[in-house]
Amino acid sequence: MIKIKLMETLQKETVAELLELMNRVNYFETLKPNNDSFAATLKISSYAELQVMISALLKGSITLLQTETSGKAFPDAMVLVEMALQLLPNDEMELLDVVRRVGLNS
Template sequence: MEIQHKESATELLESMNKVEYFKKLKLANTTDNSFSVTLKVSCYNELNLMVSDLLKASIILLNEDARNLSSLTTVTDINVMTLLEIALQLLPEEEMELLDDLHKIHLKTDAE
C-alpha cells in the first residue's frame, strides 16, 4: 500500500513538472503569504467601468431598498458583460487542469 502511495506521489510530481500550473495567483507578500490576481484591461476607463459595474451590481443585488432610492434601477445601468469578463479572467484554468490530473491519479489508485 505504501509503495502505491509513493508511486502516486511520484506521478503527481512528474505531472506537475510537465506543465507549469498555478499561474493565476502571484505571490504578493512573502511575509503573510498573500497573493494577487491580474486583470487585463485596455485602459483606465475600462478599469473604472469594471469597478463601477461591480459596485452597482452589488448595491442593487444586496439592498432592495437601494433599488428604489437609487438612479441604478434599470438593468441597463449594469454592464453584465463586464462582470462576466472579470469572472472569466479570474477562473484558474491551469489549476483546474492540475485538479483533473489529480483526479485521474486518485481514480487509478482506487482501482488498484
C-alpha cells in the same frame, strides 16, 4: 500488513507522478506569491474599461444588498466591494488632483 504497504507504495507513486506532471507543465500560473498572500494579473485595455469594471462590481454589490433575503448576500457583496477597492487607481487619482490644481492656477 502487506496490503497496507502496497497502499502506501501506490500513494507514494501517485504523489510522485502528480509532482512530475506539475513540474513538466506550467500549472499554477494565475496566482503569484505576494508576501503572505497571492496576486493575480488582470488585463485591462484602458482606464475607461477599468472604470466600467469597478462600476459593475459596485452595482452588483448594491443589487445583492438590496435583494438580500437569506443573509448570504452580505458576504458576497463584501467580496465584490473588496475587489472594486483593490481596482481603484489611487496613484492616478492623486495625479489627477495635481493636474487639476496646475490647470486651475494657469
